[in-house]
Amino acid sequence: xxxxxxxxxxxxxxxxxxxxxxxxxxxxxxxxxxxxxxxxxxxxxxxxxxxxxxxxxxxxxxxxxxxxxxxxxxxxxxxxxxxxxxxxxxxxxxxxxxxxxxxxxxxxxxxxxxxxxxxxxxxxxxxxxxxxxxxxxxxxxxxxxxxxxxxxxxxxxxxxxxxxxxxxxxxxxxxxxxxxxxxxxxxxxxxxxxxxxxxxxxxxxxxxxxxxxxxxxxxxxxxxxxxxxxxxxxxxxxxxxxxxxxxxxxxxxxxxxxxxxxxxxxxxxxxxxxxxxxxxxxxxxxxxxxxxxxxxxxxxxxxxxxxxxxxxxxxxxxxxxxxxxxxxxxxxxxxxxxxxxxxxxxxxxxxxxxxxxxx
Numbered sequence: 618x619x620x621x622x623x624x625x626x627x628x629x630x631x632x633x634x635x636x637x638x639x640x641x642x643x644x645x646x647x648x649x650x651x652x653x654x655x656x657x658x659x660x661x662x663x664x665x666x667x668x669x670x671x672x673x674x675x676x677x678x679x680x681x682x683x684x685x686x687x688x689x690x691x692x693x694x695x696x697x698x699x700x701x702x703x704x705x706x707x708x709x710x711x712x713x714x715x716x717x718x719x720x721x722x723x724x725x726x727x728x729x730x731x732x733x734x735x736x737x738x739x740x741x742x743x744x745x746x747x748x749x750x751x752x753x754x755x756x757x758x759x760x761x762x763x764x765x766x767x768x769x770x771x772x773x774x775x776x777x778x779x780x781x782x783x784x785x786x787x788x789x790x791x792x793x794x795x796x797x798x799x800x801x802x803x804x805x806x807x808x809x810x811x812x813x814x815x816x817x818x819x820x821x822x823x824x825x826x827x828x829x830x831x832x833x834x835x836x837x838x839x840x841x842x843x844x845x846x847x848x849x850x851x852x853x854x855x856x857x858x859x860x861x862x863x864x865x866x867x868x869x870x871x872x873x874x875x876x877x878x879x880x881x882x883x884x885x886x887x888x889x890x891x892x893x894x895x896x897x898x899x900x901x902x903x904x905x906x907x908x909x910x911x912x913x914x915x916x917x918x919x920x921x922x923x924x925x926x927x928x929x930x931x932x933x934x935x936x937x938x939x940x941x942x943x944x945x946x947x948x949x950x951x952x953x954x955x956x957x958x959x960x961x962x963x964x965x966x967x968x969x970x971x972x973x974x975x976x
Contacts, residue, residue, distance in 0.1 A: 628918035630928045633819035661784075664792045665890035667714040667878055670784055679784040681720035685710045685880075686777035689814040690853070693823070695773050696833050699853040700738045703776055704745020709858035710811045710880070711780035712753055713935060716860050717876035719790040720782035725750050727760040731774035742776065745855075753860050755780075788867070792875035792891040792938075799874060800944050801888075801898050801958035806934035808908050810856040812881045813929040817910075820918025821848060842913045851910040859935045862952040866937075869948045875938040879930040886927070888936050889968035897963040898938070902973040904957045907932045922974045933957065 630636070661670035661679050668683035687694075687706045694703040704727075712722050727746050729739065739762060750757045769775065809817060818824055823832045836849030843851055866873065875891040884900060892898050911932065915925050925931060938960065963970075 626919065627924070628816065628820050628920050629924055630813070630816045633816045635815045663718045664790055664875065665717065665877060665887070667717050667890075668720065668780075668782075670718065670720075678786065681715060681718055681782045681784050682779060683711055683714040684777065684779045685714060685811075686775065687811050689818065690809075690811050691774055691776055692818065693814065693836070693849065693852050695734075696823070696829060697836055697849045697853050698735070698738075699849075700734075700741035701745035701748070702853050702855045703774075704742045704747070705749040705855040706745075706811050707776050707778040708746055708749035708753070708780075709856040711778050712749075712755075712858045712860050713856075713878040714880075715780045715782045716863050717790065717878050717935070718782075718784065719788040719873075720784045721788065721864075722753060722755045722780055722782040722860060724756045724758045724781040725778060726758060726781075727776070727778040728763075729761070729774060729776050730763045730765050730769065732764065732766045732769035733771040734774055735772070738774075742774075746778070749858065753858055790873060790876055793893060795874045795891075795893055795896060795938050795960060797896060797960055797962045798941060799938050799960040800941055800956055801900065801936060801938055801960065802944070802949065802954045803879075803905070803933040803936045803957045804857075804859055804862060804953045804955075805905070806879065806908070806930045806932055807857060808851060808854040808910055810880065810930055810934060814852075816918070816920070816928050817852065817914045820914045820920060822917075840913060842909050842916070844909065848910075848913070851908075851913075857934060862954070863935075863937075865948060865952050866954075869946060871939060871943045871946055871948065873937050873939055877936045879933050879936060881928075883927050883929055884931060884933055884936070885967075885969040885971060891938075892960075892968035895962060895964065897961050897965065897968060897970050898936075898958055899961050899970045899972060900958040902926075902931075902971055905932055905955060926971055926974060 659672035663670050668681050670679045670681045672679050687703055694700055715722050729742055747757055837847055839847045877887045877891050879887050888898050
C-alpha cells in the first residue's frame with residue numbers, strides 16, 4: 618500500500634492548478650458581461666453575489682436562483698464509489714448559497730455529464746439529489762444527463778445544479794445594518810464540503826488517471842491523524858445543508874443581519890463580500906476545532922497556514938452576523954451555532970481580520 622507523499626516545498630493552490638488571482642480578474646470581466654443583460658429587467662441586487670434575484674410579472678415575491686457544481690470532488694466520488702454523496706453535495710452547495718440571501722428554497726434542477734460510469738451510478742447520484750431535496754423540503758423539478766466520452770475520462774463525471782427560491786417579504790438579508798459590536802457566529806462544516814479539492818488531492822498524492830489504483834489504496838488508508846477514519850471517508854463526507862438551522866433561527870425571531878456560505882476563497886474571501894466599509898469581522902481562529910482532515914492536508918503538502926485559510930473553509934460552513942441582544946437565545950446553541958468573532962470599526966481596507974494564525 619503506497620505511503621502518503623511528503624513534500625519539501627510549500628504547496629499552493631496555484632501550483633495545484635487553481636489560480637485564485639486569475640479567477641478574480643476573470644470574474645470582474647464576467648460581471649461586466651452579466652450586467653449588460655440587466656438593462657430593462659427587474660433584477661434585484663442581493664448581498665455577496667451568492668445568488669441572483671428578479672421580480673417576475675404576476676408574482677408578488679421575487680424569484681431567487683443560483684447555480685453551482687461539485688467541482689473536482691467528483692474525482693474522489695468516482696474513486697470511492699460514493700455517487701449518492703455527490704448528489705447530496707450538489708444540492709447542499711446550492712441551497713446554502715441561496716439561503717444566505719434570506720430566500721426560502723423551493724425547487725432544484727440537476728445536470729450530470731459523464732463517461733462510462735459503473736452500473737447504477739447515475740441512479741445513485743439522482744437518489745442522493747432526491748434525498749437531499751426531501752430533507753430540505755424542496756422539489757426536484759427537472760434535470761439532464763449526458764454521456765460525453767470525448768470530454769470525460771472513463772468512469773468520471775461532472776455534476777452541477779440550480780436552486781430556486783422565493784424571497785418573502787421581510788426575509789431579505791440586508792448587511793447594511795451590520796455595525797460595530799455585532800457578533801459573528803458559525804456552524805461547523807465537518808470537512809472540505811465542495812471546495813479546495815485540487816489542492817487537497819495534490820497534497821495527498823491523489824492525482825492523474827494513470828495511477829487510479831494507487832489513489833484508491835491511498836483513500837483506504839487510515840492515518841493516525843484521522844482517528845480511525847479513512848482518507849476517502851474524510852474527503853467524501855457530504856457537504857451539509859444549513860437551511861434547517863437557518864430557518865429555525867428565523868422562526869424563533871432571531872434577526873440575521875448578514876450570512877456568508879464559506880466556499881471557494883475561504884473565510885475571508887466569502888465573509889468580506891457582506892461586510893460594509895469601515896467595518897471588520899475579527900475572527901478568532903482559536904474559537905473552534907478545525908477538522909483533522911485539514912491538518913493532514915496541510916502537513917502532507919507543507920502548506921502555509923495563510924494558504925490553508927485562503928483556500929479552505931477550515932471548519933466553518935456558514936457564517937452569520939447578529940446583534941448581541943439576539944446572542945443569548947438558547948436556540949443558537951441547540952442549532953449548532955457558536956461564536957467565532959465580532960464586528961469592529963476599522964480604517965484598514967481589509968474587511969476580515971483572521972487572528973491567531975500560526976503554522
